[in-house]
Amino acid sequence: MIFATRRCAMDYERACLIINPRAGQNFAKLNDLLAVFWAAGWKTDIAIKVYGGHAMKLATRAAEEGYDLVIAYGGDGTLSQVMNGVMNARGQRCVVGLIPGGTANQWASELGIPIDPVKAAITLVTSQMRKVDIGHIDVRELIIPDAHAMDGQDQKQQDARPSQHRNVKARSKAKHHFLLTAGLGIDAAVISNVSKSLKYRMGRLAFGVAAMHKMGEQHPFPVQIKARGAGDDNNILWEGRAIQVLLGNTRRYADVVELTPYAHIDDGILDMCVITSGTPLSTMQQITSLLLRRKPDDTTTEYFHGTHFVVSIPATIDIQLDGSAVKLKDYLGKSDWKALQQTPDPEQVMVDYHFRAMPYALRVAVPRGYSGDLFEEDSTHGEAHRAQKQSTDVETEAAGFHERINTGLFESKAETGEDEQAKLADDKASEESQREIPQLVTRLLDHGRKVKVVAVSAKLEKNDMYIVAGGAVNSSTGEIKPVAVQIKDNTILLRYNGETAPPDIVEQLREGMEIMVEGKKNKRGVIAAQRVVV
Numbered sequence: 001m002i003f004a005t006r007r008c009a010m011d012y013e014r015a016c017l018i019i020n021p022r023a024g025q026n027f028a029k030l031n032d033l034l035a036v037f038w039a040a041g042w043k044t045d046i047a048i049k050v051y052g053g054h055a056m057k058l059a060t061r062a063a064e065e066g067y068d069l070v071i072a073y074g075g076d077g078t079l080s081q082v083m084n085g086v087m088n089a090r091g092q093r094c095v096v097g098l099i100p101g102g103t104a105n106q107w108a109s110e111l112g113i114p115i116d117p118v119k120a121a122i123t124l125v126t127s128q129m130r131k132v133d134i135g136h137i138d139v140r141e142l143i144i145p146d147a148h149a150m151d152g153q154d155q156k157q158q159d160a161r162p163s164q165h166r167n168v169k170a171r172s173k174a175k176h177h178f179l180l181t182a183g184l185g186i187d188a189a190v191i192s193n194v195s196k197s198l199k200y201r202m203g204r205l206a207f208g209v210a211a212m213h214k215m216g217e218q219h220p221f222p223v224q225i226k227a228r229g230a231g232d233d234n235n236i237l238w239e240g241r242a243i244q245v246l247l248g249n250t251r252r253y254a255d256v257v258e259l260t261p262y263a264h265i266d267d268g269i270l271d272m273c274v275i276t277s278g279t280p281l282s283t284m285q286q287i288t289s290l291l292l293r294r295k296p297d298d299t300t301t302e303y304f305h306g307t308h309f310v311v312s313i314p315a316t317i318d319i320q321l322d323g324s325a326v327k328l329k330d331y332l333g334k335s336d337w338k339a340l341q342q343t344p345d346p347e348q349v350m351v352d353y354h355f356r357a358m359p360y361a362l363r364v365a366v367p368r369g370y371s372g373d374l375f376e377e378d379s380t381h382g383e384a385h386r387a388q389k390q391s392t393d394v395e396t397e398a399a400g401f402h403e404r405i406n407t408g409l410f411e412s413k414a415e416t417g418e419d420e421q422a423k424l425a426d427d428k429a430s431e432e433s434q435r436e437i438p439q440l441v442t443r444l445l446d447h448g449r450k451v452k453v454v455a456v457s458a459k460l461e462k463n464d465m466y467i468v469a470g471g472a473v474n475s476s477t478g479e480i481k482p483v484a485v486q487i488k489d490n491t492i493l494l495r496y497n498g499e500t501a502p503p504d505i506v507e508q509l510r511e512g513m514e515i516m517v518e519g520k521k522n523k524r525g526v527i528a529a530q531r532v533v534v
Contacts, residue, residue, distance in 0.1 A: 016059075018047045018072055020049045022102075026479070029118055033121045039467045039486050041462070049081075050105050062085075070086055073099040076104055076180060084176065086362070087176075087362065098124075099349055110372070111181075112372065116455075122456065124365055127365040128366055133357050135270055137177075141166065141352060142165075142315070144347065145343075169336075179193055181259075183319065184245040187253075192358050192407055225238045227308070227310075229327035246272065269307060269357055275296060276302060283300075315350070328351065447518075448517055450515075452480070457469075459507075465488040470483075472517075488520075494504060495534065517532050518531040
């Protein structure tokens with residue numbers, strides 16, 4: 001199923017930047033980011049996450065207050081919180097953007113967003129808005145075995161015991177949406193035991209440390225997977241014992257392994273990967289395949305695709321959304337949680353998790369020119385579009401040739417001879433002007449601002465300008481302060497030899513290059529360039 005998509009330029013006015021401070025790490029380049037956003041014309045406010053779940057509340061408030069863009073500055077967990085907050089807002093219409101500042105940064109990697117925050121900001125201001133699918137999760141039912149029937153029974157007898165089916169009332173405060181993945185099993189157990197301070201110090205290695213502690217405790221668990229249809233019928237797709245269940249809206253997992261290699265974020269479908277239990281040999285084969293081939297071994301892997309799944313697993317199995325652990329307690333009412341706590345063996349309680357796709361439910365910022373495989377629309381129509389464009393280019397070139405003939409643009413020497421005298425006069429005036437330009441360059445080199453380039457934007461469609469992010473060097477102290485240079489159509493571009501440079505020379509600037517800028521700088525670090533020596 002393919003739904004019509006929209007792409008819009010990011011020509012917004014109000015942005016809210018929600019920051020996960022990560023022990024202060026994400027404050028280092030805050031002024032650099034703000035300079036870029038203000039240069040793009042975005043009136044940007046900042047909000048700082050203080051406690052767990054705070055980013056979700058901040059995002060809800062920002063969306064309800066009418067911000068055009070809500071930007072998560074952090075990792076996939078912060079992005080997930082912001083996305084859930086936006087989805088919880090009444091009448092939300094804002095776009096969700098990202099400045100990577102976390103550990104895995106899977107969403108950034110999937111879309112090709114630079115990890116460097118300043119380069120990510122430059123990418124963001126020229127991004128396009130695209131609508132994407134998200135996943136929705138809730139708990140509908142607890143299946144609690146009769147306590148008296150459990151005593152003294154073996155597993156086969158317990159499976160046939162009478163059970164109490166409790167319908168669960170959904171709680172609005174829980175995280176009900178995921179953008180990337182939802183995992184049940186080993187991955188969630190590891191994630192829930194990662195030390196935050198260790199993660200800030202060691203990065204991804206912290207997950208390896210947690211895995212070594214938890215892997216020995218993990219055992220296969222019973223799973224039943226049903227497909228929920230429009231007629232409210234439940235078709236059992238698979239039933240057995242597994243060590244991992246993963247639902248993917250995107251392809252890569254932890255930016256390393258492709259557990260859902262055929263997922264698209266705009267097809268209205270969730271992809272599921274189930275790693276089943278097996279013999280010690282098959283388990284070793286699975287581990288080897290994940291480490292070396294970066295994909296599961298098909299011998300003990302099941303794949304499913306659908307719009308709505310019901311996954312029944314024991315209440316003791318951990319769950320994660322977008323790389324952050326969530327608790328079953330958050331999805332249960334007080335009476336349901338109390339009933340679960342009073343059960344002698346919670347491992348015997350089965351939970352029905354409902355996972356469903358929400359087609360085109362979220363507006364996100366996607367880098368302009370993204371050419372990956374995440375969007376089904378791009379994969380389906382890409383070749384046809386390229387072929388059509390090539391054909392159109394040929395036709396346009398031919399039409400232009402005939403137009404030049406018909407309008408007399410190809411003139412004979414006799415017809416143009418009468419203009420030679422005027423041309424000579426213009427050339428003489430141009431030579432005199434060229435003698436003045438080196439003096440202007442010299443003055444700029446002596447009195448202009450030296451800016452060391454960090455990143456350069458593509459041309460902004462709304463303002464018809466480039467933004468150069470960098471650091472302005474104080475000639476007397478050597479101190480470098482972040483700036484964002486606006487280079488517009490009326491900005492005069494000069495080479496160091498005094499020649500006039502074409503506007504697209506800005507696109508050739510690279511990190512580490514230096515330019516000399518003349519123009520007024522405001523208190524936010526934005527320079528409206530009048531002249532630039534490149």
